[in-house]
Amino acid sequence: xxxxxxxxxxxxxxxxxxxxxxxxxxxxxxxxxxxxxxxxxxxxxxxxxxxxxxxxxxxxxxxxxxxxxxxxxxxxxxxxxxxxxxxxxxxxxxxxxxxxxxxxxxxxxxxxxx
Amino acid sequence: xxxxxxxxxxxxxxxxxxxxxxxxxxxxxxxxxxxxxxxxxxxxxxxxxxxxxxxxxxxxxxxxxxxxxxxxxxxxxxxxxxxxxxxxxxxxxxxxxxxxxxxxxxxxxxxxxxxx
Numbered sequence: 123x124x125x126x127x128x129x130x131x132x133x134x135x136x137x138x139x140x141x142x143x144x145x146x147x148x149x150x151x152x153x154x155x156x157x158x159x160x161x162x163x164x165x166x167x168x169x170x171x172x173x174x175x176x177x178x179x180x181x182x183x184x185x186x187x188x189x190x191x192x193x194x195x196x197x198x199x200x201x202x203x204x205x206x207x208x209x210x211x212x213x214x215x216x217x218x219x220x221x222x223x224x225x226x227x228x229x230x231x232x233x234x235x236x
Numbered sequence: 237x238x239x240x241x242x243x244x245x246x247x248x249x250x251x252x253x254x255x256x257x258x259x260x261x262x263x264x265x266x267x268x269x270x271x272x273x274x275x276x277x278x279x280x281x282x283x284x285x286x287x288x289x290x291x292x293x294x295x296x297x298x299x300x301x302x303x304x305x306x307x308x309x310x311x312x313x314x315x316x317x318x319x320x321x322x323x324x325x326x327x328x329x330x331x332x333x334x335x336x337x338x339x340x341x342x343x344x345x346x347x348x349x350x351x352x
């Protein structure tokens with residue numbers, strides 16, 4: 123089974139702190155994604171990566187950056203955390219290509235910025 | 237850009253009854269995939285069912301089935317014989333068949349409560 127893990131289930135940070143959210147997948151997937159989940163808004167794509175050191179902005183990239191130095195690991199970085207970044211963050215991965223196979227999701231990190 | 241709309245923020249159903257969750261989407265593409273995901277309180281996203289747009293036959297997975305109306309851009313989920321374990325947030329999602337990035341566009345979700 124594909125496994126996507128995220129470094130923390132819950133995280134509390136202070137405004138202005140630099141925050142790293144880590145995601146690791148064990149199925150050699152090319153594509154990895156970071157989503158933000160908010161009530162009433164569903165999941166929104168922040169960034170995705172289709173290869174090592176490659177990244178693309180999603181729908182809401184402002185205030186975030188990402189890093190993918192190794193194929194299995196995709197990090198989301200909040201350079202200076204703000205209270206409006208309090209949210210649930212979900213990582214996902216999928217093999218590149220075509221077909222109906224689906225993204226595999228991590229368990230999510232609930233981030234609170236005080 | 238594609239959009240996905242779920243107009244029912246909350247739904248409830250009696251155990252053993254049937255419930256239908258609505259989803260509409262907007263796209264100019266002809267080839268795409270549609271998904272329903274379930275997110276229980278554990279927060280783990282679980283794929284419930286998927287549909288390829290070029291297939292006219294509605295997908296079915298045990299008690300879960302869809303009503304896919306391509307012309308109307310509608311993709312509803314029917315849950316039959318509802319069980320307590322079906323209680324969760326349900327998300328409808330769209331994915332283009334073009335390109336290899338394979339990102340999903342999600343609706344806002346429907347919170348399903350199952351009443352004993």
